[in-house]
Amino acid sequence: MVKLRTLGECVAETALTRLGPDAERLFAVLLCLGIEQNRFTHRTALTNLLWPDVSEGRGSHSLRQAVYRLRSLGVEVQSDRSHLWIAPEALDVDCAPLLEPSPEPEGFVNRIRGSFLTGYEPKFSDSYSEWLDRQRDLVNARIRRVFLGEIARLKGRGDWSGVECMAARCLAIDPLNEEATLAKAESAALQGGKTQALAILDGYLKEVGPQAREIRLPATVLRRRIAEATNLDRPRAITETPFFGRAREMAELNRALQLAHAGSGSAYLFWGEPGIGKTRLMQEFGRALSLGHAQVVRAGCQSNDDRRPLSMFVDMLPRLMAMPGALGCSPAAMRFLRRLTDHDPKEPLASMDPRDASMVYANIRRSMLDLLDAVASEALLVLVIEDVHWLDVGSWDVIADALAWVGTRRVLLLLTSREPDAERARGIRELPGLQRMHLAPLDRTAVDALSATIVERSGQVLPADVAEW
Numbered sequence: 502m503v504k505l506r507t508l509g510e511c512v513a514e515t516a517l518t519r520l521g522p523d524a525e526r527l528f529a530v531l532l533c534l535g536i537e538q539n540r541f542t543h544r545t546a547l548t549n550l551l552w553p554d555v556s557e558g559r560g561s562h563s564l565r566q567a568v569y570r571l572r573s574l575g576v577e578v579q580s581d582r583s584h585l586w587i588a589p590e591a592l593d594v595d596c597a598p599l600l601e602p603s604p605e606p607e608g609f610v611n612r613i614r615g616s617f618l619t620g621y622e623p624k625f626s627d628s629y630s631e632w633l634d635r636q637r638d639l640v641n642a643r644i645r646r647v648f649l650g651e652i653a654r655l656k657g658r659g660d661w662s663g664v665e666c667m668a669a670r671c672l673a674i675d676p677l678n679e680e681a682t683l684a685k686a687e688s689a690a691l692q693g694g695k696t697q698a699l700a701i702l703d704g705y706l707k708e709v710g711p712q713a714r715e716i717r718l719p720a721t722v723l724r725r726r727i728a729e730a731t732n733l734d735r736p737r738a739i740t741e742t743p744f745f746g747r748a749r750e751m752a753e754l755n756r757a758l759q760l761a762h763a764g765s766g767s768a769y770l771f772w773g774e775p776g777i778g779k780t781r782l783m784q785e786f787g788r789a790l791s792l793g794h795a796q797v798v799r800a801g802c803q804s805n806d807d808r809r810p811l812s813m814f815v816d817m818l819p820r821l822m823a824m825p826g827a828l829g830c831s832p833a834a835m836r837f838l839r840r841l842t843d844h845d846p847k848e849p850l851a852s853m854d855p856r857d858a859s860m861v862y863a864n865i866r867r868s869m870l871d872l873l874d875a876v877a878s879e880a881l882l883v884l885v886i887e888d889v890h891w892l893d894v895g896s897w898d899v900i901a902d903a904l905a906w907v908g909t910r911r912v913l914l915l916l917t918s919r920e921p922d923a924e925r926a927r928g929i930r931e932l933p934g935l936q937r938m939h940l941a942p943l944d945r946t947a948v949d950a951l952s953a954t955i956v957e958r959s960g961q962v963l964p965a966d967v968a969e970w
Contacts, residue, residue: 505535505594509615515575542584599643610651616674659751661688726792746947766907768914773940779917795881802891811895826879834868881911889916890923897929904934
């Protein structure tokens with residue numbers, strides 16, 4: 502078995518020895534037969550590539566000598582009068598999955614140690630150098646594809662530390678890759694490195710130059726968003742542990758976010774025991790949204806809110822009415838909504854007739870949806886309401902109304918609760934449009950990583966039994 506290592510390395514391992522670029526044509530023969538065997542099985546094609554400046558007879562003789570030496574080193578080169586080949590079972594080429602049209606195997610990204618044939622610059626044949634450049638372009642392009650696919654997967658899981666690492670690996674191969682640069686800057690910003698993120702983007706903009714206006718646009722937009730994001734000004738608290746073990750939930754949230762961007766909104770209720778991580782999940786998801794991907798309104802319920810009619814939306818109203826798009830709300834709807842927050846002495850006193858009160862209440866509910874619709878028409882709107890097990894009946898009624906149309910709006914409604922069916926305690930009818938996800942305890946891998954971080958930050962060495970506990 503010959504192991505040909507080309508990703509971040511430049512070596513061939515046989516049963517008897519290791520071959521590198523110093524064995525010029527021996528290594529070149531092995532590389533051609535391993536990487537593009539279908540093209541170079543014919544002796545003439547291989548001879549013309551590696552010995553272009555010698556006579557046909559001398560070139561054939563040189564190829565026979567090279568094959569003889571390879572066989573003596575343990576390479577099972579097979580041949581007939583006109584062809585050479587190495588049986589697939591006798592050859593292991595690390596970049597082979599990148600040369601196939603089918604997708605790379607799962608986890609293949611971890612086998613990529615660097616660019617294709619790093620530092621390999623042979624000079625003995627111009628034809629061979631041209632062939633090598635074409636292979637390098639092809640393989641490196643597919644390496645970028647693998648890295649960018651992994652970056653997208655990690656972003657979907659909310660693993661910003663992994664995104665930063667993967668973006669750095671991609672930039673080591675392609676220093677001006679736009680997608681990797683933006684991902685590296687975004688991950689730095691979301692991990693508390695706002696200054697570092699701006700420096701990354703400034704360096705990129707300087708490299709591409711002022712002439713490349715279309716290329717500069719995405720980086721310029723991201724730079725402005727990072728600079729304007731007020732909640733990225735300070736790094737995370739030292740006591741704040743890294744975010745572990747919620748990849749499934751983050752992937753679902755990001756999938757819902759993409760659908761909402763396309764006008765197919767949705768609503769989720771994340772429920773679990775106190776302290777299980779509901780608030781942290783919303784915080785981590787919200788950090789990414791803070792870079793301008795959406796307009797976010799957050800609110801939290803308290804134990805006395807069940808006695809405050811429309812409590813949650815009264816708290817949200819000032820922020821919603823100040824958002825871009827709110828001016829698109831009808832004046833009549835605005836008048837009803839202002840009754841919730843402002844006192845107008847010119848308004849007539851409320852009627853004692855229950856029918857009038859019911860009509861006002863119904864108008865306020867419709868007006869609330871009108872306002873949400875107007876804001877969402879300007880940009881994607883994400884509403885985060887925590888601890889809805891304390892929510893009042895009126896607010897649940899508005900949520901029930903919103904579920905009827907959220908699927909055709911750019912709206913994402915996220916609720917958290919200690920109970921899976923918190924609305925039933927208020928006598929609310931079943932809400933079929935609300936998707937419920939249970940936040941279970943962290944799995945063992947996440948718990949081990951979390952406890953290891955806590956122990957490391959303590960600066961102490963704990964006995965094994967204590968660490969296990």
